[in-house]
Amino acid sequence: MLNGMYPEKHFYRFRSGGRTNIYGLSVVSIPISSSSSDANSADYANDEYTQLFPKTKNLVFVSAFQSVVCLINASNHWKVVELPIGEDGEIVSLTAFTTNQTNLFLVLTVVNPKMKIEVDDEVIHDFALRIYSCQDILSDDGLVRLMRNVQVIKIDFTPTQVIYTTFEKRGQPLDCIIVCGFDGTIHLYTETSRGKWDEEREQVYFPLLRELAIDRTSITALEIRDINNKIIIAAGCNNGLLHLAIMERDASTGLITTRVDLNASSIDLSSLISSMVVFQSSSSKGDIHLVVTCAIERAIIFRSIDKKGLSSPFYLPESTQYDSVLCAHVADVDWDAKKEVLIGTYGRQLLIYKESVNEDNELEYYLASKHSYPHPIYGIQTVDLKEDYMCELIVNTQYGIHVEEPNGEVFNARLIELAREFNTTTEPTEPPDPTESIDADPAESIASADPAEPPEPTESTELPSPTDPTDPTESIRLQDDNEVSIEQES
Template sequence: MNTNDSDDEFFRETHYARYGYDRTNIYGLAVLDSRKPTCLDRAEEFPSHRFESFPSTTTDNAPDPLKKPVRHLIAASSSEMVGLASRDGYWNSLHMGLGLTMGRHEMIAMDAVEEGDRVLVAVAIAEKEPNDTFQYSLRIFSSSAPYLEQALIDIAGKYVQGGIGFHLTNVPDTRQVIPLSSAPMHLTHTWSKEQHQLMFLLTALDGRIHMYMAQDDNIFKQVEDVGSYYPMMAEICEHRLKILFMHIYDRPNGQQVICAGGQNGDVILAIYDPDGNQVAYHTTRVFSPITSVLVFQQRVSNTVHPEDELHIVATCAIELAIVYRSIENNGLSKSRVLPQSGNYDSVMCSHAMDVDWDGEREIMIGTYGRQVLIYKQVAGTQEYNVLWRRQFAYPIYRISHLDLNRDGLDELIVSTMYGVHVFQPNMKRARERLLEVLQYVEGNKRRIYELVLEWRHQKEMEKAIVFESQ
């Protein structure tokens, strides 16, 4: 792997998990937020060790769920899936056997979510038939095991290899197979506004968005009228727009923003109020297939202020990556391109993360030309400059971030054609930034203390004043 001299300025690679002889796909990375506790100790061969089974435990009582969800990572190659369960000071790699055969099955897209006490993993699969045709299906697995590692390892039940293919020997909580009539593309999820029911959304090459909603019996059924939930999706289905990527962004104030990018260059944006009503709808088209779209708020915050603006990054197969700015006010009419984004073959993905801890997110893109670039907005302008760049050995498919070792700093995750790279932030810069923040806090405390002393002194002076009677 070739790197430049500034590699350690922001991140340093600490681990690379390869997929054996398999290769991944462009939709093979998901972040799972879970309240299930973790329990496996650090392996002696950390971080390369991979747990193939869950050890027997003597704990009789089920553990209490965590008060706040913790983030974990799930990565998939064409026929195998690996979970990275975060722990204090380390993480554990878990083999998630789905009973797929390399060369016969291929995972096209995957998603993971926790609903109540269940962890669900949905996988869109292409299965090659003897006559070289393909059958497509959506497979949904779930487990309500008390520990996260146990749920991920047993998510699809335990498989043993038989005469031909694999045979299920231990059925999990649910395992549902839904036949698909068209090749699937991107898979994501959301929740219905009325009853807060989980819904998987699958785009496909038939130009439709297929919606599957959870029922009371934990079985997913297809929703025919997707327009009753999202009118923009009815428009997509009516015009048979082949959507390659869709991002659903939930704001803390209950607002929901959905952006979709199509094979023919379509970018579709819809904004929904907290009650689920569509309040804005915009479309545009560029001269390139849209490989990914990302809705993000530049300011890092868990609240929404009136001055906060939302932007969209749209990456293109044959053009520069585009940033649509202030979409609530401008829709898709105001845009900027990211410089140098077209210099390294097709741009495959994008991500937003505060890499320098200044309170504002930077934009990241990954290219088929094996580059990851980080862009920072130039202060006082709407332009962007390259802040950091790194070259990899294989094309970049996905970028994400989460705190894998729970040290308070998020690791950068880069998924390439043959594996997953884990990058740790620059610890020296982190210490320097922490000292700056502590000094700022200490300075504020000192100023507040001085103001309180001054206020008390004024009150004492007022009491000491004697007014002569007239």
């Protein structure tokens, strides 16, 4: 699948000693207004495509041990910027988010390898939460100023995932950073009026998380989504327990109508949960689904969790044949207006599953293709890096980032095909002529409508190629003194 649709392949190798993990990938998209310095106002206003599809500044942040690699979209190319964090920190997890559209926050949990002590034969490390911020990331020196402004918060636990979300406090929405850890507690940080982040001692805002904290359950994967006025909270634990809770939001006021968890349910998957994705498919009329990956078990899609909770699992075929399943992503990567489920494994395989509907009108998935990479796959994302409204496929592997560039001709052909199908289905039809004879056998028509057997999955091997002279990347490294130097990739 990827060879024909994503023929251009680029690879950015981390510097010597650099490596990533399952918590090391985050994407931020920032709308660009006509008054922004990133947009020419006259061209922006007169561009009919821009009016239909507003431009965005897309940034991909990837942890690389003692630095953060950032991919930034640009016209017909993208930039690669390396942001060192110093030798006193090794990145455990990261996330990035924006507030007020231009305020960017980059949040890291780090461990200081030089600061550790032994107590009763147990090594105790020095962990910290670092919050970098910039009030105008769209400015030319936005990333430089981002790394200069940092708040460091000491933490006394081993962190796992860090995420951003919002919650309501006394009826007011607040930005929130949640840090999960092996201490069995969820740590919640909010921004004060002074612009600093403090830990909230109250955990009444997410009842499920409060209950898990009481049980001292260590969360390794956390997903919080707001879809169709429902707040979905899914928590996966190191002991294999998966917890799901759904809270309702009032459509007219936007406020949560009750703090009671609706459809709360749990299930034991018998293996550490490595990642989760909440999504909606195109074939299930707006139902909400949940992809869950486990270290030693099959990847699972829990279907219609907003209606059935965790009672309708579908196990993705062959997902256990390539070592541990590390990550998942959901996106339309073949441009057929249907979302595929992408699974990355420690066995260096990218598995792509396509959706179908069985005879009972239930959502199912079959393995459409699989692709090999040189190293274990820790993260997958899709994002537009060339400002051409086509998303590149980002595959984050242990020692570097693969960027799969889409085929514009195939993309355009697919759009034309979809437009024709849409016009065909929406055109008014004339009533049949009662005097006209019908030759077709109704039984044949019914038989031809039966779904075909899923095709055999295709295979390909993806290997990093040497940098091409026409490689549309520009590599930049921010030095420790925040000076910018441009380097040629080898």
